[in-house]
Amino acid sequence: xxxxxxxxxxxxxxxxxxxxSCTGTSSDVGGYNYVSWYQQLPGKAPKLMIYDVTKRPSxxxxxxxxxxxxxxxxxxxxxxxxxxxADYYCSSYAGSxxxxxxxxxxxxxxx
Amino acid sequence: EVQxxxxxxxxxxxxxxxxxxxxxxxxxxxxxxxxxxxxxxxxGLEWVSSISSSGSFIxxxxxxxxxxxxxRDNAKNSLYLQMNSLRVEDTAxxxxxxxxAYDFDYWGQGILVTVSS
Numbered sequence: 001x002x003x004x005x006x007x008x009x010x011x012x013x014x015x016x017x018x019x020x021s022c023t024g025t026s027s028d029v030g031g032y033n034y035v036s037w038y039q040q041l042p043g044k045a046p047k048l049m050i051y052d053v054t055k056r057p058s059x060x061x062x063x064x065x066x067x068x069x070x071x072x073x074x075x076x077x078x079x080x081x082x083x084x085x086a087d088y089y090c091s092s093y094a095g096s097x098x099x100x101x102x103x104x105x106x107x108x109x110x111x
Numbered sequence: 112e113v114q115x116x117x118x119x120x121x122x123x124x125x126x127x128x129x130x131x132x133x134x135x136x137x138x139x140x141x142x143x144x145x146x147x148x149x150x151x152x153x154x155g156l157e158w159v160s161s162i163s164s165s166g167s168f169i170x171x172x173x174x175x176x177x178x179x180x181x182x183r184d185n186a187k188n189s190l191y192l193q194m195n196s197l198r199v200e201d202t203a204x205x206x207x208x209x210x211x212a213y214d215f216d217y218w219g220q221g222i223l224v225t226v227s228s
Contacts, residue, residue, distance in 0.1 A: 003155070036214035038156070045206055045218040046148075046156065057216060089156050093213035099170040100146075100213060105155040 004029065004090055004103035011109040012080045020106045022073040022090030028101055030071035034093035037066060037075045039086045040105075046089065050075060077108070085110045113137040113217040115207050120222035127197050127226070133190040133207030133219055141165075141185035144210040147192050149203035150221075157203075160192065161210060175201075197226045 005023040012018035022029065022037075029035055035053045038046035048057050050066035053073060063078045073092070077084055090103040119131040135145070147159040160181040161170045169181055180193040190207050202225050208215035 032213075034213040038215075040156075045220055046215070047218070048214060048216050051214040051216070052212070091156075091158070091214070096170070099161055099172075100158040102148075102156045102158060 004092060004101055006088075006090060006103040006106045008104070009107045009109065011111055012077075013111045014080050014082065016080050017076060017078045018080060018108065019074050019076045020088055020090075020108070022075070022092075022103045024071050024073075024092055024094075024101070026071060028092040028094040028098070029068065029073050031095070032093045033068070035066065035068055035073040036091045037064075038089045038091070039084075040089065041086050049088075080110050082110050084108060113209065115209065115217060115219035117205065117207055117219045117222035120205065120224045122225045122227065123197055124228055125197060125199055125226055128193070128195045129197065129224060131192040131194065131205055131207075131222060131224070133192075135188045135190065135207075135209070138209065138217075140188040144168075145183065145190045146208045146210050146215060147181065147190075148206045148208055148215065148218075149201075149224075150206070151200070151203040154203075159205070162190070194224070197224075199226050202226045 037050040040046045053068045054066045094101045114136045116134045146161040162181045178196045182191045204221040206221045207219045209217040
């Protein structure tokens, strides 16, 4: 069960857009439309931000969007705000043997 | 309001055992799969184990297979994780989470398990 690959860090200024990538294989990200993104603030539990590649749960600002191309999924945060500074994790369904795999996480810094 | 509350964590010696519990409320517990995810200190999230709504389907990460056992009691709205043969590398905050088609839409606050001599 190999973790999905995310950049360790990303940054942007308030108002800018930033995109975080999540690279897997055809056995996980590329094989299913079950990619999710989670936001984790320091000392807090993760919060679901995107599911099924592109869908937003109720209450998540539309500044957050998700996409996928081949074996790579992406999370884009538009109109960056200070409150968006957090760790972001992607996950994907990986079949009945491996079930779910997470990415290593990306620390987003708002400059 | 959906709530998931973990309990049962603590300090245990290598080779020891511990049983985590997760009390669920605010949703129809028996209708959903539930999951354990852990996070070692300063590290990322790691999926540990999932169990289907009826308990018929169970999945484990390779890192815990044969040592951990997930179970649920739908009458008590509770999820459990029996952890045996604990290793130092099992030290982590353990979260229970409600699952919705391979994503985790609600999480508990987490419970710390420390494995150390």
